[in-house]
Amino acid sequence: MLNGIEARLVELHARSQIESALGEILADRPDAVLMISDPIIYNFREQIAAFGIANKLPFATEYSLYAKIGMCLSYGPKGAALLQRGAYYVDRILKGAKPEDLPVELPTEFELAINLKTAKALGLNVPEALLATADSVLE
Numbered sequence: 001m002l003n004g005i006e007a008r009l010v011e012l013h014a015r016s017q018i019e020s021a022l023g024e025i026l027a028d029r030p031d032a033v034l035m036i037s038d039p040i041i042y043n044f045r046e047q048i049a050a051f052g053i054a055n056k057l058p059f060a061t062e063y064s065l066y067a068k069i070g071m072c073l074s075y076g077p078k079g080a081a082l083l084q085r086g087a088y089y090v091d092r093i094l095k096g097a098k099p100e101d102l103p104v105e106l107p108t109e110f111e112l113a114i115n116l117k118t119a120k121a122l123g124l125n126v127p128e129a130l131l132a133t134a135d136s137v138l139e
Contacts, residue, residue, distance in 0.1 A: 067113035077107035
């Protein structure tokens with residue numbers, strides 16, 4: 001527990017685990033869920049968003065596309081910027097650069113997206129100051 005926040009890991013590695021993972025989350029009744037995306041979660045993004053709304057659980061994640069489909073909010077690297085940097089690295093490697101010679105980079109552009117419609121459906125009041133700092137507010 002850190003600063004009064006208790007974290008619990010619920011793993012999802014295969015399609016067959018989706019129902020049990022969501023059931024595990026529901027059994028715990030957390031105040032919020034921080035979801036770290038991967039290909040399995042991406043494939044079930046709409047089902048997970050609907051589950052969160054139906055069960056009054058705010059889901060937060062790192063990519064704005066999840067907020068656009070109904071998750072409560074996202075905060076993380078801008079997807080377009082990540083793709084551009086990835087293309088830069090592919091270009092360098094195709095031109096002969098050795099991957100081990102290329103520097104490791106951290107994202108420098110971040111975005112906050114808030115799905116206000118979802119927040120209202122969950123009974124959450126989003127402070128005006130937070131809305132003012134959001135890159136996008138979805139209604």
